[in-house]
Amino acid sequence: MTRAISLHDVSKAYTRGARVVDRLSLDIAPGEFLVLLGPSGCGKSTVLRMIAGLEEIDEGELLLDGEYANDLSPSGRDMAMVFQNFALYPNMTSRNNIGFPLRIESPGADPSLRVDATARMLGIEDLLDRLPGQLSGGERQRVAMGRAIARHPSAFLMDEPLSNLDAKLRTHLRAEISQLTKELGVTTIYVTHDQAEAMSLGDRVAVLRGGVLQQVDSPRAVYALPGNVFVAAFIGTPRINLLRGLVRAPLDGAMTISLGKQFLRLPEPLSLDHQLLRVQQGREVIVGLRSEAVRIAKHSSARPGEVPLTGLVEHVEFQGHEILVHFDTGSSPAVVPELEAPRPRPGRPARRRRREGSVLTRLRERTAAGRAGPVVALEHPGDAEPRPAPAEPRLPGDLIVRTTPDLALRHGMQVPLLVDLAHLFVFDQHGDRICPSPAHLPDLEE
């Protein structure tokens, strides 16, 4: 049996007034694999624990197969939880660890058939007589998974089950989990802060920020049509370039988005998406350019829809199969508070005190207080020209472009770039996406 799980306006506060989960609504279909994704502290585990019955729901409703389930005991919910820390009984063999919940469920029954079948499924038959201390991390996690599966639960709740493992094993087990849950057809909610894991596993990905649901969509849709700048910045590597821009839409000339010292000229006739930018005339926006939107090429080789930009090479990051080139284009990066590290320390030097009352500071304080304010921080919204970005540690350059490793680029070179406007994202001052238009119907059929 597999079940539908619904949350309707669910909230939770551990301390009075400070909601760590804020009116969360989600409908998870039977057999679906849903990933809850978000930065540390955004409430992912709390959501999972409320679904499991380990944490009380303050407000809102949990429905299991359409039935009100807020007060159902954890055991009555028939769900299996897999944690980050494998939590095996150290003095029990793998066989007994896997069989333990079965013996609790039906005392007197012999669990060995189920244990053997589960072990076969996970390829751990030869580990059944070992104690957890005699297993590697990956093997222990397989046994923990076996313990969850053997019971044939109606849902799996997995809380960062792979985060203690090394990268190679994580990728390997990720594929196993995906295959296994598909075979079993059991509804799965999987918590992670790793966007790559979320994208590779989920039928859908729900992005949380400060306890508030930002978007729930297929992996392709959250990447291609992020609802706001937070989702855009959280999903995809290398991270989307976010630049502060200013829309200029004169009645008698071409529409441009100024990016500090340079600008993007939008080709005429304006596309439907670009026409929507007209109402932003004179306003600051955030321009989002994923690495596939920019290529290094002579301006004369521009294809239709590509516009020129020039970058000064600041840093070249060798990655083996590709290089990441950090350019200075004379623009200012936009800041998404939760995604910038490190956070500013208290007791800043006097020279920076001017910023105390700025929108950026207030946003940071709000974020620190666990409240979800606007998504993006523009220092002086409404100002005519973008101001310099806050002086905090960041990677050099304002635009990162991916290219092949055969290109000989050195620090200080001026390089021609082409921006493909078909891949242009524009967000308003609140961080909501303007371009592609919210009504955009992409060819995203799965």
Ligand SMILES: Nc1ncnc2c1ncn2[C@@H]1O[C@H](COP(=O)(O)OP(=O)(O)OP(=O)(O)O)[C@@H](O)[C@H]1O
């Ligand atoms: N028992 C508790 N009492 C008080 N505050 C709590 C409790 N459990 C969690 N919190 C707070 O609630 C917020 C959400 O915590 P939660 O564990 O759900 O985050 P998370 O998204 O799972 O983070 P991580 O990725 O670090 O595991 C955090 O600010 C956390 O400090």
Ligand SMILES: [Mg+2]
């Ligand atoms: Mg957690």
